[in-house]
Amino acid sequence: xxxxxxxxxxxxxxxxxxxxxxxxxxxxxxxxxxxxxxxxxxxxxxxxxxxxxxxxxxxxxxxxxxxxxxxxxxxxxxxxxxxxxxxxxxxxxxxxxxxxxxxxxxxxxxxxxxxxxxxxxxxxxxxxxxxxxxxxxxxxxxxxxxxxxxxxxxxxxxxxxxxxxxxxxxxxxxxxxxxxxxxxxxxxxxxxxxxxxxxxxxxxxxxxxxxxxxxxxxxxxxxxxxxxxxxxxxxxxxxxxxxxxxxxxxxxxxxxxxxxxxxxxxxxxxxxxxxxxxxxxxxxxxxxxxxxxxxxxxxxxxxxxxxxxxxxxxxx
Amino acid sequence: xxxxxxxxxxxxxxxxxxxxxxxxxxxxxxxxxxxxxxxxxxxxxxxxxxxxxxxxxxxxxxxxxxxxxxxxxxxxxxxxxxxxxxxxxxxxxxxxxxxxxxxxxxxxxxxxxxxxxxxxxxxxxxxxxxxxxxxxxxxxxxxxxxxxxxxxxxxxxxxxxxxxxxxxxxxxxxxxxxxxxxxxxxxxxxxxxxxxxxxxxxxxxxxxxxxxxxxxxxxxxxxxxxxxxxxxxxxxxxxxxxxxxxxxxxxxxxxxxxxxxxxxxxxxxxxxxxxxxxxxxxxxxxxxxxxxxxxxxxxxxxxxxxxxxxxxxxxxxxxxxxxxxxxxxxxxxxxxxxxxxxxxxxxx
Numbered sequence: 001x002x003x004x005x006x007x008x009x010x011x012x013x014x015x016x017x018x019x020x021x022x023x024x025x026x027x028x029x030x031x032x033x034x035x036x037x038x039x040x041x042x043x044x045x046x047x048x049x050x051x052x053x054x055x056x057x058x059x060x061x062x063x064x065x066x067x068x069x070x071x072x073x074x075x076x077x078x079x080x081x082x083x084x085x086x087x088x089x090x091x092x093x094x095x096x097x098x099x100x101x102x103x104x105x106x107x108x109x110x111x112x113x114x115x116x117x118x119x120x121x122x123x124x125x126x127x128x129x130x131x132x133x134x135x136x137x138x139x140x141x142x143x144x145x146x147x148x149x150x151x152x153x154x155x156x157x158x159x160x161x162x163x164x165x166x167x168x169x170x171x172x173x174x175x176x177x178x179x180x181x182x183x184x185x186x187x188x189x190x191x192x193x194x195x196x197x198x199x200x201x202x203x204x205x206x207x208x209x210x211x212x213x214x215x216x217x218x219x220x221x222x223x224x225x226x227x228x229x230x231x232x233x234x235x236x237x238x239x240x241x242x243x244x245x246x247x248x249x250x251x252x253x254x255x256x257x258x259x260x261x262x263x264x265x266x267x268x269x270x271x272x273x274x275x276x277x278x279x280x281x282x283x284x285x286x287x288x289x290x291x292x293x294x295x296x297x298x299x300x301x302x303x304x305x306x307x308x309x310x311x312x313x314x315x316x
Numbered sequence: 317x318x319x320x321x322x323x324x325x326x327x328x329x330x331x332x333x334x335x336x337x338x339x340x341x342x343x344x345x346x347x348x349x350x351x352x353x354x355x356x357x358x359x360x361x362x363x364x365x366x367x368x369x370x371x372x373x374x375x376x377x378x379x380x381x382x383x384x385x386x387x388x389x390x391x392x393x394x395x396x397x398x399x400x401x402x403x404x405x406x407x408x409x410x411x412x413x414x415x416x417x418x419x420x421x422x423x424x425x426x427x428x429x430x431x432x433x434x435x436x437x438x439x440x441x442x443x444x445x446x447x448x449x450x451x452x453x454x455x456x457x458x459x460x461x462x463x464x465x466x467x468x469x470x471x472x473x474x475x476x477x478x479x480x481x482x483x484x485x486x487x488x489x490x491x492x493x494x495x496x497x498x499x500x501x502x503x504x505x506x507x508x509x510x511x512x513x514x515x516x517x518x519x520x521x522x523x524x525x526x527x528x529x530x531x532x533x534x535x536x537x538x539x540x541x542x543x544x545x546x547x548x549x550x551x552x553x554x555x556x557x558x559x560x561x562x563x564x565x566x567x568x569x570x571x572x573x574x575x576x577x578x579x580x581x582x583x584x585x586x587x588x589x590x591x592x593x594x595x596x597x598x599x600x601x602x603x604x605x606x607x608x609x610x611x612x613x614x615x616x617x618x619x620x621x622x623x624x625x626x627x628x629x630x631x632x633x634x635x636x637x638x639x640x641x642x643x644x645x646x647x648x649x650x651x652x653x654x655x656x657x658x659x660x661x662x663x664x
Contacts, residue, residue, distance in 0.1 A: 064597070064598075068584075117648070118647060118651075119644060119647055120643075122597065123643060124643075127640045130635055131633055133633075137630075137632060137633070138633060251454065251455075259448075260448040260451060261448070290465070291465045291469065292464075292466035292469065295458045295462035296463060297462070298458050299456060299457070299458025299461070300459060302454075302455040302458060303456065306441075307441075
């Protein structure tokens, strides 16, 4: 019974909203809708969208999962790998191994604590981000943050090919892989199955705890690799470089149609959600209403968006 | 007669065992251990003046955590509590004018109404519009932040003198000296906490109050048994707003100013504190009074880190680790307690 419109209702709504924001921007602020401006928006949104991937995987696994530790995981990776790479391409593999190690370790700790000990992931990942922040503080109290990203990373994260920032191509390939893994593999079906109905998944022989733990490990690993990209984009590592992305990443995932109840999620929608929120923020800044207008507008639009297509009204 | 007496005895004993198998019990043990450690580290911990200072520092988080606990027992969550706290301080200091005592009354009334509206908006979003409570309060937190920044772009503002009564009676001009001296052993924030406790006691004795826990335990069956779940959820958010309002009164009394951004760090602390106090994020379980224990533990962590001369850099590391240990400990405790019950070693 579902037509193509019904299946992609959320995607179409997000896309129309993005176009609407840009049109309003063009009408009210001069020079809002030129290619450069759009590309800057998309580039900033790309980092949010990558962080949202972490949230989407954890949210899709159900159990009201959220990962608040992604920001400091990325920051920690950036700080440690900057020293390891020291601006040389031949040290990149070492940085990748280190990033993988940090990501898996953090994700495994989050996953084991929240699935096997049944602790709420909101509090576990919050405490984890405090612990990571503490490790970073201890490290930076004893040593200066030194080193630079390898040139390959800088090309990947900061440079552009023509008008298009390279990070967009990376995001598109990530999206491609994610869509295949989630929708065309057994593991993807298991992930959504556990999120949709844990009992049913358990009774059909799925090790639900393991699937959820793997979701957290994936989230940590992705966050850790984003740390490499952030480092490549900024050129230097600093103490709070990742923490500003955490809340936007959750907002983008939710606006992109991922349900906090689990069992749902379309990464294309999440990317559109990230672009929408970033475009909206740019517009509100460009309008020049100051901080008050910026956050008030952001909050109201977010609220209205949620009412429009996230709320699942009880059929009464 | 004999069997009956036996049964009462078992019942009384089982009440104690029942308490000992609840997660709150291990939180209470952690609290006692931490108070002991704090008292050893800070020699004058139990002396009057330093105890008053401690209570002043701990009071606000206790109030905020109790509010969060009411919401969590109902199966909801409030991520906008910190932003709402900032908003109330901004409104209070926006309305009040130094030297015009009557403006304080207006400020109180206006902020009280705003607090109710804040609760109602959150409640409508979660209750009637069926948006996930985490998400709806996340969105409204930006709205509160925006309004706060609109009223008070930079920290500051004015306050009337009698607002000092919410912080320290001795700073209030024209108060009888006898009453002023009360503040040296009974800090006003403790009175605010008592007001909060009384409010919750009164609410939990009403029909709606009992419905809070029913909705938190199982929303679907609560709805099917004829409870207006959306209205109950609105009640929970409004109750939380009133606790946040009490905390805002304390902060304006203490600082005599408003700040649009200072409240946000409290939000996640209140959730962590409530969980440490044994309140389940899934709703329906936990005691709002025990939220006080959770808030005390979270506060004591910072105090102990300070007095144990742990280097500042280690502060957040230790704080995060203690939160995990505290909630992990109570969870393990409850699990093993329940397993022991199930095996029949301990009889309830």
